[in-house]
Amino acid sequence: MSETGVTRIESGIAPVAPVARDHVIPLAVLAELTHRCPLQCPYCSNPVDLERAGQELTTDEWRKTLTELAQIGVLQIHFSGGEPTVRKDLAEIVRHANDVGLYTNLITSAVLLTREKLKDLADAGLSHIQISFQGSETIVADRVAGLAKSHDKKIQVARWARELDLPLTVNAVMHRQNLHQLSDVIQMAVDLDADRLEVANVQYYGWALKNRAALMPTLQQIEDCTRIVEDAQTRLKGTLAIDYVVPDYYAIRPKKCMGGWGRQFFNISPSGKVLPCHAAETITGLAFDSVRDHSIAWIWENSEALNRYRGTGWMPEPCRSCDHREEDFGGCRCQAFALTGDAGNTDPACALSPLHEGIFKTAEREAAEGASQFIYRNFSGGTREEDVINRA
């Protein structure tokens, strides 16, 4: 048993934790079914160069991919995007995932769902739904989403989900322009009878990096945020589970991004590329392999891009001789690339990076300057908020 990485505790049930090996078959995989999305959130985690509808895997290709995933030992599949409900074959894909034994989770903006469509998904075997929210009320939330009436629709779909007995996670992406609504977001999750709430501060690559000046929270906001979340975690124990992600610009140690590059997780892009994380395509110069050309098992072992930053052999100083190198694997490769131009550098979120202090100062300055205009995410490389307003 020990080699499979299954740990045990006395009470009889323990989380399955990965072992300290170079890489293992992931327990869960993220499937990005499409990059198409009716929302235009300025912090979107998709790459700035979005994949077009014509490049997307077909229904049959997804079926084959899901079967392969189950065969190699993946247990859970998260359907995401873009907006996964844009795909007309979503219920079919969910049904197939369920048939091959995968635990299915839908990560959605919810705005395209009707009660009937949601029921079709539940009937197809969907086990869990996560709905993203951009704030606690319409004015802030609809502006961030870049879509009128989106907030009210999300509330409606969340209620339908509970009526249909689907467990609900509320995903709240937080930044300088909505952190003042955090307490209300938590109450909203309770009122919606959600099981879980993810309070995720924006991570800055791709679209979010383009919009960093408009999104970066102040240090005071982060301190307040942490206090509010910790209070709620205690107060709501047994009612609402709350997971919390802090922005690593204000951290001392970098995050163990994805548990290490290509180590225990991968995601599949709309066109079938196997990536170590959803942002990896922001790193230029890496060639990712597609499920169209190779088996997933082959890619997981042999992909040059996945092997590039696996383990610790690739590390420069100060990582190479650092005692924490197997705790955080040098932080996030995408962030290292975005901020230093080389994905092989130490993530500047780490206090040991020579660039750490400069980044912290930049974040503080941007937060203090208070620029509020967004660049909205779209297929034409982004549109400035004032242009959207002028056009309307």
Next chain:
Amino acid sequence: MTTRTRNVTIGEASRPALPRHVKFRFDETRQAWVILAPERVLAPDETAVEVLQLCDGERTVSDMVDRLAAKYAADRKDIGADVIAMLQDLADKGFLADKGAVSHE
């Protein structure tokens, strides 16, 4: 009508069952039983597996304890405490429903 999985208290009269969003199955790749839940994969040990296989929403905890105590010729009180503690732990995570509970809603 939703299955109540919050604030569930497990006792001898409970008839525990896994709710639809929690799957309990054998993982051929890792050769181990697993519990699949939202954002979680859990590994039950052998005793927990045996108890979970009895959780069909019909059997009471009391029946399960009788059965296990007889099978292992062990003290009923000890087995009972272990089984209830293990099931309560799952219930506290929101991963167990009690079909025997009187609804307060």
